[in-house]
Amino acid sequence: MTFSEEKIVLSSQDIKRILYRLSHQVLEKTPNLEKIVLLGIQTRGAHLACRIQKIIKEIEGSQLPLGVLDITLYRDDLTAIGPSPLVKETKINFDINGKVVVLIDDVLFTGRTIRAALDEIMDFGRPERVELLVLVDRGHRELPIRADFVGKNIPTAENESVEVRLQESDAKDEAVIARAE
Amino acid sequence: MEKWDKKHILEIKEFDREEIETVLSLATSFKEISQRDVKKVPALRGKTILNLFFENSTRTRTSFELAAKRLSADVVNFSASSSSLTKGETIIDTIKTLQAYHPDILIVRINSSASLSTLAKYTQASIINAGDGKNEHPTQALLDMFTVKEAKGTLEGLNVLIVGDVFHSRVARSNIFGFSKFGSKVTVCAPPTLVPYEFEKIGAKISYDLDDAIKKADVIIMLRVQTERQESSFFPSLREYVDKFALTPQRFKNAKKEAIVLHPGPINWDAEISSSLKEEVHPLILKQAENGLAIRMAALYLVGTRKRAL
Numbered sequence: 001m002t003f004s005e006e007k008i009v010l011s012s013q014d015i016k017r018i019l020y021r022l023s024h025q026v027l028e029k030t031p032n033l034e035k036i037v038l039l040g041i042q043t044r045g046a047h048l049a050c051r052i053q054k055i056i057k058e059i060e061g062s063q064l065p066l067g068v069l070d071i072t073l074y075r076d077d078l079t080a081i082g083p084s085p086l087v088k089e090t091k092i093n094f095d096i097n098g099k100v101v102v103l104i105d106d107v108l109f110t111g112r113t114i115r116a117a118l119d120e121i122m123d124f125g126r127p128e129r130v131e132l133l134v135l136v137d138r139g140h141r142e143l144p145i146r147a148d149f150v151g152k153n154i155p156t157a158e159n160e161s162v163e164v165r166l167q168e169s170d171a172k173d174e175a176v177i178a179r180a181e
Numbered sequence: 182m183e184k185w186d187k188k189h190i191l192e193i194k195e196f197d198r199e200e201i202e203t204v205l206s207l208a209t210s211f212k213e214i215s216q217r218d219v220k221k222v223p224a225l226r227g228k229t230i231l232n233l234f235f236e237n238s239t240r241t242r243t244s245f246e247l248a249a250k251r252l253s254a255d256v257v258n259f260s261a262s263s264s265s266l267t268k269g270e271t272i273i274d275t276i277k278t279l280q281a282y283h284p285d286i287l288i289v290r291i292n293s294s295a296s297l298s299t300l301a302k303y304t305q306a307s308i309i310n311a312g313d314g315k316n317e318h319p320t321q322a323l324l325d326m327f328t329v330k331e332a333k334g335t336l337e338g339l340n341v342l343i344v345g346d347v348f349h350s351r352v353a354r355s356n357i358f359g360f361s362k363f364g365s366k367v368t369v370c371a372p373p374t375l376v377p378y379e380f381e382k383i384g385a386k387i388s389y390d391l392d393d394a395i396k397k398a399d400v401i402i403m404l405r406v407q408t409e410r411q412e413s414s415f416f417p418s419l420r421e422y423v424d425k426f427a428l429t430p431q432r433f434k435n436a437k438k439e440a441i442v443l444h445p446g447p448i449n450w451d452a453e454i455s456s457s458l459k460e461e462v463h464p465l466i467l468k469q470a471e472n473g474l475a476i477r478m479a480a481l482y483l484v485g486t487r488k489r490a491l
Binding site: 083084086087088089 | 185186206207209210211213214218219221222223224252482483485486487
């Protein structure tokens with residue numbers, strides 16, 4: 001599939017404002033900071049988690065524990081997609097038992113990535129609650145999963161794709177919609 | 182993107198550099214799984230893996246078995262001593278019979294060379310070589326390279342010295358192929374009776390003088406004196422061997438300060454390595470075992486999650 005006609009739906013300024021808003025929402029929902037841990041899904045979710053950690057530090061002055069999750073080994077299509085996908089680092093250097101885990105990803109689509117992430121999180125312990133934070137919700141869910149904190153709802157067609165680009169991996173901040181030809 | 186299109190893992194000889202790098206980079210991620218409280222991921226759930234050891238092994242077999250279990254595969258061990266081979270069944274018939282159980286991966290150790298690719302014709306499963314006679318032991322070389330990369334930061338431009346019974350050593354052969362692909366130079370050092378000239382043809386330099394060869398080495402791989410494979414005598418006595426080819430504190434002093442020592446295990450202390458060097462060299466050798474598990478998980482993952490041709 002090749003994509004053309006990119007349309008920018010979030011600018012770098014938009015993304016910045018959204019991340020501040022989402023950080024405030026996370027804090028509003030769980031005022032007890034000691035309960036919160038951040039988990040970013042590789043790779044762009046991890047970048048976003050890192051930014052949210054910085055923003056919360058700026059607002060509240062304390063640094064929340066931050067982990068990264070690679071969900072590849074928990075995918076439901078692992079033997080169907082071939083060749084074997086790359087497995088990136090999973091790093092959770094803290095106890096998640098009894099914590100409020102804020103799971104962070106860039107785009108929420110079918111919900112299958114989140115299902116895999118939830119399974120992986122449960123292998124690390126039993127959090128009090130897991131909340132989902134996404135920059136973009138583009139719809140088309142295939143599983144009963146919803147986000148608690150949404151940056152922007154962007155209704156899309158099946159043949160469109162939403163791509164989030166971040167400084168850390170793509171040299172600029174933006175979200176675009178592209179249509180398959 | 183990472184490169185991988187192999188169905189089997191039979192020989193490092195047939196690997197290219199990118200494929201080795203793929204395995205090593207995956208192993209880095211897999212190492213973390215063994216440090217978790219729940220040491221299991223569902224990647225190979227529902228896959229059947231048979232550990233087929235026609236020749237004795239404890240650590241390689243255990244390491245493969247654990248690797249398979251940590252990836253959620255079902256593993257069955259099959260060893261020669263308790264198998265129908267002792268009742269006269271041929272290896273090919275055994276493989277054909279086992280195919281009836283529809284295994285996904287066969288991990289095979291066998292004492293003769295050049296037969297794994299033949300066995301592959303009698304099964305639809307992927308085959309991973311866990312040591313085939315004097316030929317190759319690919320996962321051992323991969324874990325050695327992984328350990329060297331962790332310790333040295335690179336696999337390029339190193340002087341690798343392999344000391345001991347290279348004649349009987351599939352580990353030596355696999356390592357020569359592997360390290361050479363990264364532009365490292367491999368020297369093998371042993372009594373002349375234990376180094377066939379063939380090793381020059383596969384890219385290694387030959388030395389009979391450990392005191393000289395050790396000076397330039399960045400990586401020293403000590404091999405076990407394989408008494409069970411000495412069909413006839415290759416050196417006059419163990420004492421003479423130790424005198425000339427063991428790693429002693431005196432010799433180790435002549436090596437580079439940052440040189441590292443590896444050993445595929447099990448070690449006979451005071452045969453190939455002086456026990457007085459234990460404190461210094463044992464930690465990294467134990468790390469090899471830890472890394473071996475991660476490498477084997479990576480190997481199983483790569484052949485186990487290939488898209489199946491229907």
